[in-house]
Amino acid sequence: MTGKTVYLETFGCQMNELDSELVAADLSRLGYTFTLESDRADVVLYNTCSVREQAEQKVWSRIGELAKRKQTQPELVVGVLGCMAERDGIGLLDRMPAVDLLCGPAELDKLPGLLDNAVRTKMALGAEDNADGTSRDREGAGLPLVSARQVALQGDASRRSGTLAAAGDRLEMLDLSRAVSAIEHNAQRSAYVRITRGCNKFCTYCVVPHTRGAEVHRPPEHIIEECQRLADAGVIEITLLGQTVNHYRYEGASAVSIEGVLQPQKGRTYKGSHHRDAFAGEGTTTFADLLYQIHERVPSVQRLRFVTSYPRDFGNDVLEVIRDCPRLCRYLHVPAQSGSDRVLKMMNRGYTVGEYDEFIGRAREHLHQPEIGRPLMISGDIIVGFPTETDEDFAGTIELLERSRYKSCFIFKYSPRPGTVAFDKIADDVPDAVKRQRNNELLAVQTWMSDEVSREQIGRTFGVLVEGVSKKARRAEGLTHGQIRLANAVSLTVGGGSPEQSSTEADACETIQLSGRTDGDQIVLFDAPASEVDQLTGSIVTVRIDSADRLSLFGTLTPA
Ligand code: 5AD
Numbered sequence: 001m002t003g004k005t006v007y008l009e010t011f012g013c014q015m016n017e018l019d020s021e022l023v024a025a026d027l028s029r030l031g032y033t034f035t036l037e038s039d040r041a042d043v044v045l046y047n048t049c050s051v052r053e054q055a056e057q058k059v060w061s062r063i064g065e066l067a068k069r070k071q072t073q074p075e076l077v078v079g080v081l082g083c084m085a086e087r088d089g090i091g092l093l094d095r096m097p098a099v100d101l102l103c104g105p106a107e108l109d110k111l112p113g114l115l116d117n118a119v120r121t122k123m124a125l126g127a128e129d130n131a132d133g134t135s136r137d138r139e140g141a142g143l144p145l146v147s148a149r150q151v152a153l154q155g156d157a158s159r160r161s162g163t164l165a166a167a168g169d170r171l172e173m174l175d176l177s178r179a180v181s182a183i184e185h186n187a188q189r190s191a192y193v194r195i196t197r198g199c200n201k202f203c204t205y206c207v208v209p210h211t212r213g214a215e216v217h218r219p220p221e222h223i224i225e226e227c228q229r230l231a232d233a234g235v236i237e238i239t240l241l242g243q244t245v246n247h248y249r250y251e252g253a254s255a256v257s258i259e260g261v262l263q264p265q266k267g268r269t270y271k272g273s274h275h276r277d278a279f280a281g282e283g284t285t286t287f288a289d290l291l292y293q294i295h296e297r298v299p300s301v302q303r304l305r306f307v308t309s310y311p312r313d314f315g316n317d318v319l320e321v322i323r324d325c326p327r328l329c330r331y332l333h334v335p336a337q338s339g340s341d342r343v344l345k346m347m348n349r350g351y352t353v354g355e356y357d358e359f360i361g362r363a364r365e366h367l368h369q370p371e372i373g374r375p376l377m378i379s380g381d382i383i384v385g386f387p388t389e390t391d392e393d394f395a396g397t398i399e400l401l402e403r404s405r406y407k408s409c410f411i412f413k414y415s416p417r418p419g420t421v422a423f424d425k426i427a428d429d430v431p432d433a434v435k436r437q438r439n440n441e442l443l444a445v446q447t448w449m450s451d452e453v454s455r456e457q458i459g460r461t462f463g464v465l466v467e468g469v470s471k472k473a474r475r476a477e478g479l480t481h482g483q484i485r486l487a488n489a490v491s492l493t494v495g496g497g498s499p500e501q502s503s504t505e506a507d508a509c510e511t512i513q514l515s516g517r518t519d520g521d522q523i524v525l526f527d528a529p530a531s532e533v534d535q536l537t538g539s540i541v542t543v544r545i546d547s548a549d550r551l552s553l554f555g556t557l558t559p560a
């Protein structure tokens with residue numbers, strides 16, 4: 001509803017960050033404005049994550065705070081979006097009367113309608129609502145209770161093929177309608193593009209197949225069109241998103257775009273491969289084809305990467321495309337989850353430790369080329385304390401971590417999630433103290449590995465996409481990035497002078513630490529002239545690495 005101010009906070013993964021960006025663009029087009037201060041908002045929306053209980057607890061406590069605020073600001077509209085809304089559904093409304101609106105991740109296209117209804121109904125009912133959203137005025141007048149609460153969840157329909165197609169089309173419009181004007185204003189250089197929604201793997205610990213529904217692949221033309229629009233708006237780095245990106249496969253058919261019907265591009269398949277997937281017929285777009293087509297058709301995207309890869313079904317065709325296309329990043333995020341075959345089986349992961357090792361070896365064989373400045377960087381995810389995990393199973397995980405030589409690894413303590421097979425069928429029998437101990441032990445191993453992988457980069461030269469003034473420099477100067485930009489704009493020396501004291505001579509020699517990333521997603525810190533911060537931010541510069549620690553590489557700006 002025009003004129004209302006929205007505070008939108010995102011929890012969880014990159015997929016949620018993208019969903020929030022699309023929702024914000026959608027609502028902005030309808031006249032809503034956004035604030036970064038929750039206190040100033042008429043509408044508070046939380047885009048939530050259910051993957052672990054901890055993520056949910058944060059949201060519960062936020063909603064608890066809002067419930068108090070509603071006592072003095074009853075007209076406030078509170079919405080829970082995303083996986084928690086879908087997982088907990090009506091139960092969440094029962095537990096949290098302060099919530100006015102629920103919208104699952106596969107229903108986000110309906111959010112503007114729901115929000116409009118929530119705002120209007122509240123206004124019509126008067127602010128004097130009961131805590132459960134029904135109207136006190138109406139209750140007093142003996143009228144039937146009307147609730148302002150709005151709900152859109154996919155529920156049991158999530159995996160039915162008929163509704164799946166319809167839901168896919170609706171959601172497709174949301175991705176396609178992405179407003180690039182907002183991006184232009186932010187001078188955004190990096191963006192996410194979804195290629196697949198949902199997941200069909202049903203790992204026994206995971207809520208995602210239940211909350212995000214069945215796997216649906218977006219038409220390649222839509223993905224390429226979106227990449228092109230982002231590139232036209234100045235984006236130079238795109239990360240393709242999906243729960244299991246390497247399962248991407250699209251059987252050609254015409255599809256709808258916001259401009260009308262699109263014809264599929266016929267059979268421009270990746271021809272470099274000797275290992276082309278046997279069951280990919282003409283008209284089928286495989287993941288390798290998709291990468292190749294984006295690389296060829298949107299060359300102004302300097303960096304193209306993707307997350308998350310599934311360790312099974314990852315063909316050499318994909319590895320060869322990455323090797324042969326210079327703007328495809330040498331970076332893979334491939335969760336192993338465990339180094340024990342017994343545990344992997346209980347997790348329903350569908351591969352063995354041997355198969356995981358085989359894939360990592362094959363990826364390194366194809367892509368690890370440090371001699372041409374292109375080492376392969378791999379990151380992983382591990383769950384410790386999965387039910388029944390023994391010391392011996394855990395020892396296998398430590399060994400896997402040592403063998404895999406990840407640049408970084410996310411380590412999670414198993415969190416039982418209602419609705420999953422593991423929750424229903426296997427007792428959470430590893431004590432929390434043991435989970436914590438194993439978590440710390442793995443962190444120590446990974447710290448060591450990250451340190452080694454970082455130090456291997458010393459002496460190498462990398463293209464670095466500059467993100468801006470480093471956190472350390474910002475803290476040291478007590479400046480926010482906005483202040484530094486302002487400082488540059490008025491030719492201020494960043495060393496702490498005032499506008500009156502500024503001198504061009506001082507500008508010329510003043511340096512400041514900038515941070516950026518390699519195509520393998522390693523953080524690089526280097527000094528640059530303070531006067532060039534704005535010019536360098538968002539561009540790719542060449543940096544020679546002089547030293548390193550486990551988190552960052554430190555280098556010197558060199559001519560390309
Ligand atoms: N408990 C702990 N970690 C989990 N993950 C997914 N579900 C759970 C759970 N129930 C982790 C996995 C996955 C990452 C996104 O979150 O490692 O790869």
Ligand code: SF4
Pocket residue numbers: 199200201202203206207208209243244
């Ligand atoms: Fe969850 Fe497994 Fe799907 Fe990843 S592949 S989203 S862990 S079910």
